[in-house]
Amino acid sequence: MDTGDLLKKHDDLWRESWEHEFIVGVREGNLPDGVFDTWLVQDYLFVAGAMSYQARLVPRAPRWDQAPIIGGLVALEQELTWFEGMAKSRGLLLDDMPHPHSAAYVRFLQSLEIESYIVNAVALWAVEQAYLDAWTNAAPGAEDYRDFVEHWTDPKFAEYIGALRSSADRALSRADERQAHRAEDAFVSVARLERDFWNIAYSQVGI
Template sequence: MSLFERLKADAPAAWSAYVSHDFVKQLGDGDLPLSAFKTYLVQDYLFLIQYSRAYALAVYKSPTVDDMKVSLDGLNGIFSEMGLHLELCEGWGLSRADIEAAPELNQTMAYTRFVLEAGMAGDLLDLQTALAPCVVGYAEIGAALSAQTGDLIEKNPYRRWIEEYASEGYQDLARAFGAWMDRTADVYLTEQRYERLQQTFEKATWLEADFWQMGLDAK
């Protein structure tokens, strides 16, 4: 079992609250209020700004040049993901300047600062563990929503978002991240340390669920 799968298996309540959240269900059904999605999307763009800093920190925390390259690839991937957000927001008349001027909501601040603190206080494995629910979780959610909607996705107003995270490119990225975690764990992980990693993973997962709820609360 990979480290990610072990961590997920040991946090069933948090993981279910995240991947089966009402926000996700409504997104897949296509009946999520647009106001909820727009709030989420703007906040997620602000989230990704801080997430890019976390990947920059991963470069610094990387023990090898190969790890540094993987971290840099992740940073470049985030910039591409930010482009998707801008593309969707521009369709609603929101410019990049509008988005970047928006205030960070409490849920955004709580999650991003938690990830950054985990990385600053620990090593690369601590940071990867805090990043994992987002990176790999979105791949799981995207694939599940794509399979659930099937041909009906053509009529789903959130089709572009679902297809992005269900895409082979993003699925490959998530698989690569999981493999990278395992390689790091081979160096750093001990059974005595696992409990701390599991706590970090579970907290980050609950913060993901809170992030969805932030969108729903904006209705």
């Protein structure tokens, strides 16, 4: 089993993780007022939590996989700074409480710390791949959101995810039956969590 097999086997669920009305709204420019900003704040809070998880993964990774994970951490720190600038320009406060689903997603990542590195390598790749697939599907984006779409479809981001996918495939090539099953479970969980995360955007606008 490799990452391609996971994507093929769970194609319908994976599509739900990036073919969402929120992404369509970004592409077509018809999101209701407040929806994008609600999502933006919650995504910032999620990234902050995910960064802690990824930092703890570094010492568990094989030496050849540490570089992309560390590079991803640097990018996440820069991402938080970028979020903060965007929030300021939009008049948003970033000290909100995480939405219950956002908090649950972070807890899921933290729960993976008891799993093998193989499971974590697949989960980390899946988190980032779902994000790239979603924003690629949103391209080129309506004018109000084009800067965001361009930022999250940058070729360097795609290269990083390619490196994570190679790491996941190497890990899966060493997996025994139980590890492969747990990695698949993690992949499915990420797809569902990503799908549901977009719904957070609509949680405070009364629709």
